[in-house]
Amino acid sequence: MKKVMIVDDEILIRETIRRCVDWEKEGFIYCGDASDGEMALPLLEEQKPDILITDIKMPFMDGLELASVVNKQMPNVKVIVMSGHDEFRFAQAAIRLGVEDYCLKPVSSSELVELLHKVSRKIDEEQQSKRNQGMTKEKLLSDLCGGLIAAAEAIEFAEKLSLPIRARFYRVAVLDVRALNDAGALSDEELLAIQAGIDRWNVPAAEGFTFVRGRTELVRIFKSNVADSLSDSIEPIGARIRSELEEQYGCVITVGIGSLQERLQGIHFSYLEATEDQYITRLTRQNKISLKEATFREKTDILLDRAKFLDFLKIGTLAQRDGFVREFAEDLRRIDWRSSSYGFYLLNDLTLEAFRVAKQWFRSPEDPADRIERMQQSLRRAASWEDCLEYLNTLFLQLWQWREECSDKYGEVIDKVKAYIQDQFSNDQLSLKEIASHVRISPSHLSKIFSQEMGQTLTEYLTQVRIRRAMELLKSTPNKMFEIAYDVGYGDPHYFSNLFKKMTGMTPKEYRNQGTAEPKAGHSEATDDRRTN
Structure with missing residues (x-):
């Protein structure tokens, strides 16, 4: 959405323009106004609008002076000037100054909206042209990982670059590469050599793309x-x-791997998860080295039953916690907590593993780095076995709280989505974008949280709702197949029939005659992808 600012010394004109346009509906954001050019400059710096509409005749700094300043200091801002009929020569001067367009007062809302859309299209074209000129394989893959490019745009660029990125499934690995001696960055030549080595990471029935994303970071997209x-x-x-x-290269490489994703834009989510996994892996690796050194130095070797700890994390209760912790930590009594660092490294190792597993179980989109750092700070203050018990009790509370936050955080949103789909499933134009707009979150974020909370994609859920309703209509009405297809949101009866058979194992006609099948859960998004993309 483009941001628009108005500058005019007449408050009535500013208010009229602000009120006569449904900005959000038209795809714009009204980001402020000012009474003259001088007052507008700090607002322009703060709001950074895409389009500036300014009157010509104003006190202190008129529109032509403002347009000249904006053209030099903010060349990406498109300027539209407003003028009366007797000021046409000023408008011509404004065009020479590089303003985008002009309009004559009084301007109607329809004329203004048309002009805004015209300028907006030009902004899009210029941005697209710049992206086309600067797009490389590395930038495209980096933008996919960063969530900075839409799927359709990514596919278009990939075709121009002859990069075969389309597939049903994606997964991302992030590799942190550092020199062995000082843990700093390797030379560009060494990094490129390691990139070539990672290209040997061939997985059966899969392809991959490797690129350098930073001085110490390599990424491979499978x-x-x-x-x-x-x-x-x-x-x-x-x-x-x-x-x-x-x-081979005398370096330290820490690998993080994200989850399996079914959409091109899922590469972004898998990358974020891989980055978090790599962070925990790096901390774990460093801690294991320190733990090994402490074990050798202090001749202490205490083994903690991690599997038992993780099982309790998953199914334990608050009432059972204190008793479990005392039993689990019994061997830790032997540690001299005041003079030894062994206990810190041992429990820190357990903490990192618990966070890694908890993130997978609880399907949380949250980065655990802050929580881990807080727990490590608390652990450093442990000076006795009793402090150790308190730390483990707190660790369970933190992770259980995380679990509850993840399960409750999006419950209301998911309920709204399900209710909206139940109400609108017969609309054959129902889309992810429309549903996301209804619940006021971005389409990509909705897609992720729905899959996490429901264990199926939004497309799969919509398809199940439609097919279940079709099954009811087939049993309870004499309607023809094409009528039922239309009633449940499918304008193409042939497509509906094929999808129905894929979901139930029967054609609609067979089901009407004899069937009692249920729609299958978790079918591929490809079955109905054209409806919700």
Whole structure:
């Protein structure tokens, strides 16, 4: 949405323009106004509008002077000047100053909206032209990871670059590469050599793209049409490649791997998860080195039953917590908490593992870094076995609170989405964008949280609702197949029939005659992708 600012010394004109346009509906944001050019300049710096509409005749600094300043200092801002009929020569001068367009007073709301859309299209064209000129394979992949490009635009650029990015499934690995001696960045030549080594990370039935995203960061995006190939093979192959490259180049490589995603824009989510996983992995690796050194130095070797701890994290209750913690931590009595660092490294290792597993279980979009840092600060203050017990009790509370926040955070939004789909499923133009607009969050964020909370994509849920309703109509009405298809949101009866059979195992006619099948859960999004993309 483009931001628009108005500058005019007549408050009535400013208020009329502000009120006569439904800004959000037309795709704009009204970001403020000012009474003259001098008053407008600090607002322009603060709001950074895309379009500036200014009167010509104003006190202190007129519109031509303002347009001249904006053209030099903010060349990306498009300026539209307003003038009366007797000021046409000023408008001509404004055009020479580089303003985008002009309009004659009084201007109607329809004329203004048409002019705004004209300028908006030009902004889009210029931005697209700049992106076309600067788009490379590395930038495209980086923008996908950063969530900075829409799927349709990414596909268009990929075709121009002859980059085959389309697939059913995606997964991202992030590699932090640092020199062994000082943990700093490697040279560009070494980083490129390691990138070439990572290109050997071949997974059966999958392809990958590797690119450099920072001085110490390499990213590999995997794609495949077979989910299992990305679920089973990445970790073991990645561990072997990492070990080989570390030995060959004398560096330290920490790998983080994101979750499997079914959409091109899911690359962004998988990248974020891989970054968080890499962060925890790096902390864990550093802690294990310190723990090993402390074990050797202090000749202490205490083993904690991690599996038991994680099981209790998943199913334990607050009433059971104190008793479990005392039993679990019994061996930690032997540690001299005041003089030894062994206890810190041991519990820190347990903490990092607990956070890693909890993030996977609770399906949280939150970055755990802040929580981990707070827990580490608390752990450093532990000076006795009793402090150790208090720390473990707090750790459980923190992780259980995280679990509750994740389960409750989006409950209301999901309920609204489900209710809206139940009400609107017969609309064959129902889209992810429309549903997201109804609940007032972005389409990409809605897609992610719905999948996390419901265990299925929004498309899958919509399809199930439609097919269940079709099954009811087939049993309770004599309506023809094309009528039922239309009633449940499918304008193409042939497509509806094929989808119905895929979901139930029967054609609509077979179901009407004899069927009692139920629609299948978790079918591929491709079955109805054209409806909700």
